[in-house]
Amino acid sequence: xxxxxxxxxxxxxxxxxxxxxxxxxxxxxxxxxxxxxxxxxxxxxxxxxxxxxxxxxxxxxxxxxxxxxxxxxxxxxxxxxxxxxxxxxxxxxxxxxxxxxxxxxxxxxxxxxxxxxxxxxxxxxxxxxxxxxxxxxxxxxxxxxxxxxxxxxxxxxxxxxxxxxxxxxxxxxxxxxxxxxxxxxxxxxxxxxxxxxxxxxxxxxxxxxxxxxxxxxxxxxxxxxxxxxxxxxxxxxxxxxxxxxxxxxxxxxxxxxxxxxxxxxxxxxxxxxxxxxxxxxxxxxxxxxxxxxxxxxxxxxxxxxxxxxxxxxxxxxxxxxxxxxxxxxxxxxxxxxxxxxxxxxxxxxxxxxxxxxxxxxxxxxxxxx
Numbered sequence: 001x002x003x004x005x006x007x008x009x010x011x012x013x014x015x016x017x018x019x020x021x022x023x024x025x026x027x028x029x030x031x032x033x034x035x036x037x038x039x040x041x042x043x044x045x046x047x048x049x050x051x052x053x054x055x056x057x058x059x060x061x062x063x064x065x066x067x068x069x070x071x072x073x074x075x076x077x078x079x080x081x082x083x084x085x086x087x088x089x090x091x092x093x094x095x096x097x098x099x100x101x102x103x104x105x106x107x108x109x110x111x112x113x114x115x116x117x118x119x120x121x122x123x124x125x126x127x128x129x130x131x132x133x134x135x136x137x138x139x140x141x142x143x144x145x146x147x148x149x150x151x152x153x154x155x156x157x158x159x160x161x162x163x164x165x166x167x168x169x170x171x172x173x174x175x176x177x178x179x180x181x182x183x184x185x186x187x188x189x190x191x192x193x194x195x196x197x198x199x200x201x202x203x204x205x206x207x208x209x210x211x212x213x214x215x216x217x218x219x220x221x222x223x224x225x226x227x228x229x230x231x232x233x234x235x236x237x238x239x240x241x242x243x244x245x246x247x248x249x250x251x252x253x254x255x256x257x258x259x260x261x262x263x264x265x266x267x268x269x270x271x272x273x274x275x276x277x278x279x280x281x282x283x284x285x286x287x288x289x290x291x292x293x294x295x296x297x298x299x300x301x302x303x304x305x306x307x308x309x310x311x312x313x314x315x316x317x318x319x320x321x322x323x324x325x326x327x328x329x330x331x332x333x334x335x336x337x338x339x340x341x342x343x344x345x346x347x348x349x350x351x352x353x354x355x356x357x358x359x360x361x362x363x364x365x366x367x368x369x
Contacts, residue, residue, distance in 0.1 A: 001055060001058055002038065003038075004035070004036045004038075004343070006035075006111065006352070007034075008032045008033065010032070010359070011031055013030075013069070014030040015028065015029045015069050015070075015071060015358040015359050016069070016071070017351040017354035017355035017358060018071070018087075018354075019347065019351040020075070020350045021075070021078045022043075022346075023040075023348040024039070025037045025039050025350070025352075026040075026052065028060065029355045029359050034356075036343065039344075056083070066091075067091070067093060069093060069358050070088045070094070071084065071097075071354040072098070073100055073103070073354070074099045074100060074129075074130065098353075098358070099129065099130050100124075100129075101120070102142060103356075104120075104124065105120030105142050105353065106353035107345075107352045108312065109338070110353060111341055111349075114309070115144070115360075117141065117142065118141075118307060118310065119141060119305065120138070120312075120313065121139060121311070121312045122140060122313050123137055123314040123315075125165060125213055125216070126213055130149070133212075134212070134213065135152065135213070136215055137217065137264070138152050138153075139264075142311070145361040145363075145364050151297065152263055153213070153264050154265035155263075156171065156211060156216055156220060159173060159207070160207060165216065168229055169189050169192050170198055171217075172220055172222070173199065173202065174208075175267075176224075176274060177202040178267055178270065181271075181274060192229065215235070215315065217266060217290075218286075221269075221270070222240060222241050223237075224270065224273040224274050225277075226279060227279065235318075241283045244284075246321055247280060248281055251281065254268070254288075254289045256268055257272065257293065264294070264297045266289070269286065269289045269293075287325065288325065291322055291326045298310050298330060299333060309336040310336070310337055310338065311339075313345050314345060315347065318345060
C-alpha cells in the first residue's frame with residue numbers, strides 16, 4: 001500500500017490514527033513525518049473493516065512504527081473506535097478519542113504545518129459532538145490538543161433520523177417547520193407518500209433529532225427548490241445545488257438572510273427559498289448568503305479572540321463555489337484562510353487530523369511532566 005507523506009513542524013513519538021466511519025483511512029506520525037493511507041472506504045461491511053485493520057498493521061510493520069498512542073473518533077460505536085481500543089489494549093498503550101470536527105480542523109493545520117491557535121470552520125454532514133448531539137456546522141477555537149466550541153449553526157431537525165440525510169424533501173419539510181410553516185408541508189410535498197406522516201412527526205417532535213449540520217442545510221435548500229428528493233449517493237443534493245448555482249452565475253447575498261447570536265441562523269434565507277423562485281437563482285442565492293453569513297461569523301470571532309487565521313475543514317468545503325466566495329470575503333478583511341490542499345477536506349483526511357491532535361496531546365503531557 002502506498003502512503004501520502006507530510007513533513008511535520010515538530011518531532012513526535014509514534015502516533016497511530018484510524019479515522020472515522022465514512023471514507024476511512026489510517027495515519028501514522030513518527031519523528032517529523034506523517035504517513036496517510038489511501039482511502040479504504042466506508043466501514044459498512046466486514047471486508048472494509050478487515051481492510052482498515054490490515055492497513056494499520058501494514059503501515060506499522062513496513063515503517064517499523066511502535067505507536068505510543070492510538071487515536072480514534074469520539075463515536076463509541078464505530079468499528080474504527082473499537083479497533084483503536086483493541087490495538088491499544090493489545091500493546092498496553094493509551095487510546096485517545098478526538099472529536100470529529102476538531103479533527104477536521106486539525107487535518108488542515110497539519111497540511112499547512114500550523115502549530116499556532118486557529119479559528120476553525122468545520123462544516124460537514126454529521127459528527128458526534130462532545131455534548132452527545134449531532135454536530136456539523138461548527139465555529140471552533142483550536143489550540144493544539146484542545147478546542148472550544150464558539151458557536152454552531154442553528155439546528156434543524158431530522159425527521160426520521162438518518163433517513164432525512166438521504167431524502168432532501170424531508171429536510172425541506174424540516175425547514176418549513178423551522179420557519180413556522182408546518183401547515184404547508186403536506187401540500188408542498190404532495191408527491192411524497194410520507195408527507196403527512198413527516199408533518200405529524202415534526203409537529204409532535206417524534207423521531208426528529210436535531211443537528212447543526214451545514215450538509216443538512218444544503219439538503220433543506222435543495223428540498224425547498226425541488227431538487228434531489230431522493231438522493232442516490234452522499235452529497236448528491238449539495239452537488240446539484242452547486243452545479244445550478246455555477247450555471248446561473250454569481251448573485252448578491254440575500255439582505256437579512258441570516259442572523260448571528262451564539263448560533264448562525266439561516267432561517268430567513270430558508271423562508272425566502274420557501275416563497276418560491278427559479279431553482280438556479282435560488283441555488284446561487286443560497287451559496288452567496290451562506291458564504292456571507294459564514295464570513296460575518298468569522299469576523300466576529302476574529303474581533304473577540306484576536307486570531308486572524310481560520311482553518312476550513314469538513315466535507316462541505318469540497319464545494320469550490322463556497323470555498324472561493326468565502327475566501328474572497330475573508331481575505332478582504334486580511335483574515336488568512338487555510339483549506340485542504342493534498343487531502344480531501346472530508347472524512348478521508350480525518351485520520352491526519354486525529355494523529356495531529358494525538359501528537360499535540362503527547363507534547364502537552366511532556367510539558368506537564
